[in-house]
Amino acid sequence: xxxxxxxxxxxxxxxxxxxxxxxxxxxxxxxxxxxxxxxxxxxxxxxxxxxxxxxxxxxxxxxxxxxxxxxxxxxxxxxxxxxxxxxxxxxxxxxxxxxxxxxxxxxxxxxxxxxxxxxxxxxxxxxxxxxxxxxxxxxxxxxxxxxxxxxxxxxxxxxxxxxxxxxxxxxxxxxxxxxxxxxxxxxxxxxxxxxxxxxxxxxxxxxxxxxxxxxxxxxxxxxxxxxxxxxxxxxxxxxxxxxxxxxxxxxxxxxxxxxxxxxxxxxxxxxxxxxxxxxxxxxxxxxxxxxxxxxxxxxxxxxxxxxxxxxxxxxxxxxxxxxxxxxxxxxxxxxxxxxxxxxxxxxxxxxxxxxxxxxxxxxxxxxxxxxxxxxxxxxxxxxxxxxxxxxxxxxxxxxxxxxxxxxxxxxxxxxxxxxxxxxxxxxxxxxxxxxxxxxxxxxxxxxxxxxxxxxxxxxxxxxxx
Ligand code: 6PG
Numbered sequence: 001x002x003x004x005x006x007x008x009x010x011x012x013x014x015x016x017x018x019x020x021x022x023x024x025x026x027x028x029x030x031x032x033x034x035x036x037x038x039x040x041x042x043x044x045x046x047x048x049x050x051x052x053x054x055x056x057x058x059x060x061x062x063x064x065x066x067x068x069x070x071x072x073x074x075x076x077x078x079x080x081x082x083x084x085x086x087x088x089x090x091x092x093x094x095x096x097x098x099x100x101x102x103x104x105x106x107x108x109x110x111x112x113x114x115x116x117x118x119x120x121x122x123x124x125x126x127x128x129x130x131x132x133x134x135x136x137x138x139x140x141x142x143x144x145x146x147x148x149x150x151x152x153x154x155x156x157x158x159x160x161x162x163x164x165x166x167x168x169x170x171x172x173x174x175x176x177x178x179x180x181x182x183x184x185x186x187x188x189x190x191x192x193x194x195x196x197x198x199x200x201x202x203x204x205x206x207x208x209x210x211x212x213x214x215x216x217x218x219x220x221x222x223x224x225x226x227x228x229x230x231x232x233x234x235x236x237x238x239x240x241x242x243x244x245x246x247x248x249x250x251x252x253x254x255x256x257x258x259x260x261x262x263x264x265x266x267x268x269x270x271x272x273x274x275x276x277x278x279x280x281x282x283x284x285x286x287x288x289x290x291x292x293x294x295x296x297x298x299x300x301x302x303x304x305x306x307x308x309x310x311x312x313x314x315x316x317x318x319x320x321x322x323x324x325x326x327x328x329x330x331x332x333x334x335x336x337x338x339x340x341x342x343x344x345x346x347x348x349x350x351x352x353x354x355x356x357x358x359x360x361x362x363x364x365x366x367x368x369x370x371x372x373x374x375x376x377x378x379x380x381x382x383x384x385x386x387x388x389x390x391x392x393x394x395x396x397x398x399x400x401x402x403x404x405x406x407x408x409x410x411x412x413x414x415x416x417x418x419x420x421x422x423x424x425x426x427x428x429x430x431x432x433x434x435x436x437x438x439x440x441x442x443x444x445x446x447x448x449x450x451x452x453x454x455x456x457x458x459x460x461x462x463x464x465x
Contacts, residue, residue: 001063002028002050004153006071007081009036012125013071015132016098019157021048030058032081059088066093067150074099082109091117094146098125100260103181106174110142119146122173124180126363127159135159137363138167139183141176159362166361171348178342179355185264185278186335187364192281192419193327194232197320200406204308204413205316209236209246219321224328226367255285273341276426277331280418304414322402323420329395330423332373333386353378387430400427
């Protein structure tokens with residue numbers, strides 16, 4: 001009998017199946033269309049792998065309670081695959097969904113399977129093809145007892161950091177997919193922040209790609225150490241064989257997206273948290289797509305577009321490094337604030353220190369900073385915002401002046417730095433005991449009699465303006 005079945009043999013599903021087989025699991029694999037099963041069989045011979053062309057045989061080859069890992073396109077496909085499996089399953093069987101599913105769908109699926117006496121486990125999977133094969137970061141949620149049945153497999157195939165698997169039970173329902181969604185939002189912002197730093201170094205300080213590759217490789221040795229920093233340094237060393245230009249220069253500056261960043265921002269609006277940095281990164285992807293309009297606008301709209309002259313480049317590189325790190329801290333502060341609020345509103349009991357730990361290996365946002373984030377939330381479970389932890393507070397107090405210089409120089413020279421700017425705006429907004437909202441309240445009351453509260457007494461008041 002097989003211990004687990006993998007349904008869906010695209011690159012991610014195939015690599016997860018191989019990973020499980022490598023770790024000693026007996027794995028049955030199945031794909032909806034036979035072409036991928038043929039290709040999988042032709043490529044991979046392993047005594048722990050059994051490919052099936054018939055869904056019934058695939059299901060019957062599994063030990064009970066059956067464990068089926070779906071790696072299919074997120075959306076309606078998950079529902080139709082689940083519908084095809086239902087008549088073949090028995091009470092207590094477990095379906096895991098490893099796609100980038102929307103957590104609202106996962107909540108619904110979790111409730112639906114429960115009614116049928118089956119279990120649903122949401123599994124956020126990060127790390128791309130390589131991670132799936134050698135150790136992804138896994139974010140499982142759902143029924144806890146059911147999780148315990150699949151935990152030995154999931155924890156074995158996950159990336160390991162300091163002897164700890166980058167996989168742990170996160171909470172009820174679709175909270176695993178929620179955690180993955182915000183992970184992706186953080187990924188978008190992190191990528192945009194690195195991009196803005198790259199643009200500043202190249203277009204304002206006049207460094208060439210090789211020099212920037214060296215700067216990024218150097219930064220990657222310190223507190224900015226991360227997978228995204230590492231791959232960006234590497235990207236900059238690649239040359240296009242056809243044109244002999246840096247590879248990055250021959251790639252069209254229009255960004256794609258599959259929607260998880262947008263969902264993160266949509267959810268922030270739903271639950272009422274400030275998520276300006278991630279949201280700016282989503283907006284910048286949208287703005288990037290209107291290439292033709294941008295080319296016309298460049299001819300028609302004035303503004304500076306110049307190098308920063310007569311500067312101490314070395315000193316400016318350090319200012320940019322500090323600004324980038326502050327942007328990264330701010331992104332995590334907002335992302336983890338969103339986790340905290342979601343956990344309260346959806347009654348999930350998310351453990352923020354644990355989430356930071358499982359992001360340390362295997363996933364796209366793995367970074368040295370996650371150790372400190374985990375520590376901050378472990379030391380103080382009630383920490384309202386990462387900004388207030390002793391470690392990050394000291395860094396922000398040190399780096400905020402550099403951030404101001406970089407953002408102001410960007411504005412002065414006409415370089416848009418949306419995520420760096422949003423980080424600074426958030427920082428200044430968060431550290432202001434007095435916001436401008438008293439004026440907003442006065443305006444609301446003036447035109448709509450919406451009432452306001454006073455600083456000196458209890459109650460709700462209205463003025464005949
Ligand atoms: C991961 C990634 C992955 C995501 C891609 C592409 O953690 O492995 O987040 O899940 O799908 O990075 O995302 P976009 O196409 O939206 O950029």
